[in-house]
Amino acid sequence: MPGVTLKDVIKKYGETQVIHGVDLEINEGEFCVFVGPSGCGKSTLLRMIAGLEETTSGIINIADNDVTHEDPSQRGVAMVFQTYALYPHMTVGENMGFGLKMNGHPKAEIDAKVKEASRILKLDEYLNRKPKALSGGQRQRVAIGRAIVRDPDVFLFDEPLSNLDAELRVEMRVEIAHLHKEIGATMIYVTHDQVEAMTLADKIVVLRKGHIEQVGSPLHLYDDPDNKFVAGFIGSPAMNFVTGTMTDAGVEVPALSQTVPVTLTDRPSNGTQVTLGVRPQDMMVVDGGNLSVDLAEHLGGVSYIYLDAPSGERLVVEARENNRQSRGSNVGVSFDATKCMVFDAKTEQRIR
Amino acid sequence: MPGVTLKDVIKKYGETQVIHGVDLEINEGEFCVFVGPSGCGKSTLLRMIAGLEETTSGIINIADNDVTHEDPSQRGVAMVFQTYALYPHMTVGENMGFGLKMNGHPKAEIDAKVKEASRILKLDEYLNRKPKALSGGQRQRVAIGRAIVRDPDVFLFDEPLSNLDAELRVEMRVEIAHLHKEIGATMIYVTHDQVEAMTLADKIVVLRKGHIEQVGSPLHLYDDPDNKFVAGFIGSPAMNFVTGTMTDAGVEVPALSQTVPVTLTDRPSNGTQVTLGVRPQDMMVVDGGNLSVDLAEHLGGVSYIYLDAPSGERLVVEARENNRQSRGSNVGVSFDATKCMVFDAKTEQRIR
């Protein structure tokens, strides 16, 4: 099967192991996003696929070839770096054509491919500029163009948008989505931006400390996370967590002074400490209750209301209406018990 | 009237004029935010108020004194810089007390003030550390502490949070809001982050190319922008704009193949070219229509659906439900005509 396959891939720097036996299959044409907190090994894994880091053990297949010990340039991959890594002394056109030139392609062919890429990326008028004379978004496009020109099996992106400002980031995100639709190549994309991950991915890989926590489609991870880490990581604002105890009636949550009647297949015994998770979008502020309003942020279309529970826990509620809760007033929250998730307080695994 | 008043303030660098006669009143205790695209003169204006840039002409009053030609230190302002500008060779405590010490305040008084500020900002345990040993958020707090210690009439902030990562930014934003509530001083705050502006400001000043476009409370600007620029700038995702023509029935919008029955007090004559604006939050996707779905981004709680009109115009619709429109399918949009805004196509001024 083409695409990219990792089998028990391990990476050690000297004594410290940073990737702990990762198994992963990425199908041909799939857009796969690695997310995870800083330092979890996203870049390392990506660079191992690119061949820029040696693989300590395990096997990496690209398009059904074992490339574990291949040269980067032989793997059929192209990479787009966070800092763009454009050659500052070459024009945009030269930057894009450089790889082909190094591999001895004739000039006419290079020109044609650069033309084609610059058309796709709307870079035609900048072909003769140096990177210095481009804006951040344009530079990023050139970096992508450089990848396209080489016509690789797999595109690798390492946080390609994190150096752009918010507006441009949105724009480029859409462009990358288009690009993927248009050329249909396999793409692996590292980001720590939730929105990017959710909007771009066919498949999200959540990493933590060199381990894969969960793999799945964005909505799958959003709707059905395997554990508290994934649940908290996916979704913005982050899911609210409150501690609770299993009782017959459901989960008793002191912070909310209520017992939430959850239905679980695999119900733990009463008295088990659990964590209840509810997304801010699934909550509503209601009058009267034991939570005090700390702050309300109004963003026009949507408001975030920060609530303090007497237990010291903090909740965020997303409200559509511009209803103004004054600071310090006491409120409660209502939510649909079926939208709640329950996690084991110790193992942090989801209890379904 | 205390607070800050600018009268016909102009700034030229040599021949190029960057601030074009700005008039502005900021009341005592108000939280005023300057927003605008990069290079519009936000920082320049702020630095003129601080006295770090000379004022070419016009008058700046702070607390009813004409300070136009005063030294920065004489204006009763304190400034928090984007880069924090902490003195790296001094401890946190020394950083905060430096200004007082240099101006000959007795040591006991300095200590007391530093103590007080560090209490407010929860910096007590870091007082003896050097800035290098602090996290970004802590550094920012120290910078604010340095401002507090001097007990200024006016706090000036130049993009104080832009060097922090997303999570911390949210946190610090909340803290600044708290701070303002607590000490109640006048604050002027520059940012290009919409959310900061919307959530923090009592009064937003939208600048463009050295001119003030509109001044008002966040929701006022959101609900009732004066012109297309402000309407497009405030709100995220940005307002959708489509061109249209005035007819008897309302605005005829070719892109949507419909005529929107707007009610305008100051109705322009038929045939006038106008721009119709509708916020993504105010639209809904409906089946059947002449718009084709380009892309749908699903963020869990909310989805953004990008639509292409035959005219080449582009619309974004925010949808709450995770309804999946497949790419390329033809859809229409529905919206409440009363939520639409109409702008003159030429002057870009709002037509009410």
Added chain:
Amino acid sequence: MFPTPIEKRPRSAQITYQTLLPIALLMWLLPLIAVMMFSMRPLTDFTQGNYWGLPSSFEMFTNYGKVFFESDMPRYMWNSILITVPTVIGAVALSCMTGFALGIYRFNGNLLIFFMFIAGNFVPFQILMVPVRDLTVSAGLYDTKLGLVLFHIAFQTGFCTLFMRNFIRALPKELIEAARVEGVAEWRIFWFVVLPLMRPAIAALSVLIFTFIWNDYFWAIVLTQGPDAQPVTAGITSFNSQFVAQYHLMSAGSIVAALPPVLMFFLMQKHFIAGLTLGAVK
């Protein structure tokens, strides 16, 4: 990293590299090693033509003892110190000030003055020789350490200003603005804010200037004579005429003269290199 890190190359390449390194070093330092060997031989080796064979006896202590106790070498060394140290202090102090003025303030002629310092710094010494010598002579400073020191301070100020100004330029200007908003007087900004931040630059410059001045020969012979004021570079020539053709002593003397800057380099390597590259590259 370029070239490819050797640890990523095959074992054979690693071994070749590891063996090549010392050989290359040996060849590179060959002339110096030769001199070191000279300095340990007895005189008879040379008179008997035994320049490169095994020394007939190991005379390192005798030879270096002679250098230290039977010549003016220690005096020359002391002179060098008395010339070098004040110059370093003076040039660094002056250039901290000029660098501050040029790096922080915007005023008419800023760039012009800055360029004057740079241009002066690159001028061939020779064009200064006659007038500076006359000036020194007529100020009664000829053949005094002070005369040399004053000139060196002035001349090095050019380079140091280039260095300091660029360094200060790279400091965040918000630091200064923050201090101004707080009402700190300008000279206090220099003293309390800028100067402490310049410590690495000061260290780098000091080491660099130390070596420059210690190694100066041209001005030493133009502005001084005799063991009262001459530094070791100039002293070595008269040392050599005292011990002419006695290679063992001449070598020992040369090594002694070269030692302080070498030590300085080894102790302050980081600063030294920072000085060379920052001053120049920035």
Added chain:
Amino acid sequence: MTDVTAPAVATPRSQRPKGWYKRNEIAVTPWLFLIPGILFFSVYVIIPIFQSFYVSLFEWNGLGDIAEQGEFVGMQNYAELVGDRNFEISLWNNLKWLLLYLLAIPAGLFIALFLNQTVVGIRLYKSLFFFPFVISQVVVGLVFSWFYLPNVGLLNVILQFFGFESVNFLGDPDVATYAIIAAGLWPQTAYAMILYLTGLNAVDPEQIEAARLDGAKGHKMLWYVILPQLRPATFIAFVVTIIGALRSFDLISIMTNGGPFGSTRVLSFYMFEKALSEYGFRMGYGSAIAVVLFLIMLVFIGYFLYSMWRDEREARH
């Protein structure tokens, strides 16, 4: 707004009367800081440059006052230079120095590439390779003149070991200049090496990785990716090498004293010889040589200043 007197009481901090210095602090301070530096520099560097021009218009033996003892001869010294064979030799030798000294740049690059590894002890190796630069040129000169000694010098011993004739490197007018330049290249190469080592450190590793993905290897990588990024280092190496070449004096003075029969003179040495050496009493003539040297250097200074100015201008935008 109420009356104007009230605020003065309300906010005493802004209405304090200030002295002249206080009011003009920002404008005056830089000059106060500049005065000592400018004073020193003018007296010892700037003014002497012009004085040298002035002296070059005189015939003067350097004894006594130029106004009394000197004789104004206008451009005659310069006219004489045109026909002076020794001047011509010096000029040619300077040219040789200029060109050959530049070899320090590729040589330094080569060594830097060789040493840019992270094996154990490489730091020590690097500093030992840098050694020659720290040593005084006087000592370098001595060391090399012994290295070059006819018959018994190490170099000749090595040559003879390989069956070559012994060469009198410093005694042969055709070879001597090159031998001195070689000695000068020793420290200069070390200098270039350091510049390149730091330059290599600053090369963006992601660009190297990008180039590796692009399939650039070895010399292609060097040529297309690394060298262009080392441009600042190359530029500085170029500037300091040129200046070093034009200033070359110590080595010549120590190694050959200009000989044999003046064949290793360069302008800076010839100038010294004419003006201040044992038999040199022609201050005016010497100054004229210095002026010529200065004019040559001015080309490079101009180039350097121009590129600095360009950088400054760019930095501002």
Added chain:
Amino acid sequence: DGHSNLEGTLRIISDMSNPAPRAAMEGLAADFDEMHPNLTVELEIVDREAWKSQIRNALSANPPDVINWYAANRMRPYVDAGLFMDISDMYANGDLPGLEAVQGAMTLDGAQWGVPYTYYQWGIYYREDIFNELGLEEPETFEQEIANCQVIVDSGRACYAIGSKFLWTAGGWFDYLNMRTNGFDFHMELATGQASWMDDRVRETFANWRTLIDMGAFIEDHQTYSWQEALPFVVNGEATAYLIGNFAVPHLREAGLTDDQIDFYQFPMIADVPMGEDAPTDTFHIASGAQNVDAARAFLQYVTSAEVQTEINGPDALGQLPVNANSSVADDEFLQQGFEMLSQNASGGIAQFFDRDFPAEMASAGMEGLQEFMVFPDNLDDILERLEATRERVYE
């Protein structure tokens, strides 16, 4: 006498930096200091080579009272610039008894500008033992010299050591060859610019020199060595003789040669002209800016007095010839021979030395040409043209 009440400080700069002269000078200063309780003598000894270029600076600002220098034309620039004090009155008053004979060397423009304190003969110092081994005699004519040399060359040695790196040793050869070929007077005409370098007589001198060069008489690579660096060739027997001043003798002795192994002969006769000799005179001068003129004059009298002359020129001091007619020449093989040679056999006249008789610029260009000639004799025409051009400019 009246000197005992000298007071203040007497500052002397001396260039006697080689070990033996240095000791002599230090002794001299100490003695003088002791003689005058109220006077402090400050002595600064500077490198002899360096002094040649540094003297002008020393005289310009804050000049010392007494300095060392050389006689004849070498004084010219300082006399012209008024930096040396005119002490003609001392000679006229008879303050300097016994110096009448050497007064000439101190005279420029009809006045005297200093006193000599030592002089020494030049001549050929040779390895007596090797001469004996080869069965050679001290030559008296140039033919004999050449014949000797041929034998030496055939034995695998060079005839003459010379270190011409600092040029002046070649000047010695030219002085002798020219004085022997063309006579003292012509040599002086050349030195004073009256004779042309293009003169055929000059060529003749060079032709004689070339004979020696072509037969391999001189050691190789001499242009690389200083005069001291060439000494080992004699010491090691690689060269048998050295045309040099008497100051070389202590060095040879120190290197281990005994007086049995070295000997001295006068440069042999070439043409039938009176024999001129080089006998450079080293001098003391009072700077015109001297602060303590009384003490300086007293010091000059002191150094030139017969007893002091005897003492400082003795074999354990300078080991050279005293300038005072009333002092005695030390009991030293070489000094005695030299004194005899200069007083009996120098009928042509006594020259100072190439670089002291020729004006500075001429001397410098000249010696450079001489060195070149010794390495590339074929360049003679070119060299002479150059020297002639220099002559035309220098003496204009």
